[in-house]
Amino acid sequence: MIDPILREAESKMGKSVDHFGGELATIRTGxxxxxxxxxxxxxxxxxxxxxxxxxxxxxxxxxxxxxxxxxxxxxxxxxxxxxxxxxxxxxxxxxxxxxxxxxxLTEERRREYVKLVRQKAEEARVAIRNVRRDELHRIEHM
Missing domain, CATH: 3.30.1360.40 (Gyrase A; domain 2)
Structure with a gap:
């Protein structure tokens, strides 16, 4: 009964992590x-x-x-x-x-990229929290 909800939550969280990885790939390194x-x-x-x-x-x-x-x-x-x-x-x-x-990369550009990575990481964390909250809400209302 709860297993399908857990699988769906895991899938959604995995997609969020994959999206974050794709975002990191677009950030320039050396x-x-x-x-x-x-x-x-x-x-x-x-x-x-x-x-x-x-x-x-x-x-x-x-x-x-x-x-x-x-x-x-x-x-x-x-x-x-x-x-x-x-x-x-x-x-x-x-x-x-x-x-x-x-x-x-210049030092200034590196600092910009650090800020950008932190922002993208926070967006990924929020997406995962939202999935967890939504799925817990579904379980509570069963």
């Missing part, structure tokens, strides 16, 4: 990680589309990302979206691929 830019939205024929659906993103070197756009006519739009992103990246376009060097 190394190049394709997850840093794969969620950047690019205007693709008028429709905002995530970069990972328009291009292959790889990290051949520790401080370099290479973006191979499937539709070469969209290289300019992808480059513009990367420049406009909040990571402060400076992509270089050679006509075939876009190279995105990852600059080293």
């Amino acid at each position: 190394r190049a990680n394709p997850a840093l830019i794969d969620r950047i939205m690019v205007p693709y024929y008028g429709t905002p589309t995530p970069l990972n659906q328009l291009a292959q993103i790889s990290a051949p070197e520790p401080r370099l990302l290479v973006v191979q756009v499937y539709d070469k006519s969209q290289i300019g739009a992808v480059e513009k979206a990367l420049r406009a992103g909040e990571q402060g990246l400076n992509p270089a376009n050679d006509g075939q691929v876009i190279r995105v060097p990852i600059p080293p």
Whole structure:
């Protein structure tokens, strides 16, 4: 009787933890990680589309990302979206691929990221607390 509620609560909490992990992957560290830019939205024929659906993103070197756009006519739009992103990246376009060097983190930027991680962690904690509260409420009203 309570087992389905517990399984559902565990599933919801797991989703919250997975979402938090995905959020952490988008925060820049000192190394190049394709997850840093794969969620950047690019205007693709008028429709905002995530970069990972328009291009292959790889990290051949520790401080370099290479973006191979499937539709070469969209290289300019992808480059513009990367420049406009909040990571402060400076992509270089050679006509075939876009190279995105990852600059080293400044101390100020590190402090901003620490605040951001704390905020995301608190959001995840709140989501888990809400799931626990809702499921306990369901159990009490059985």
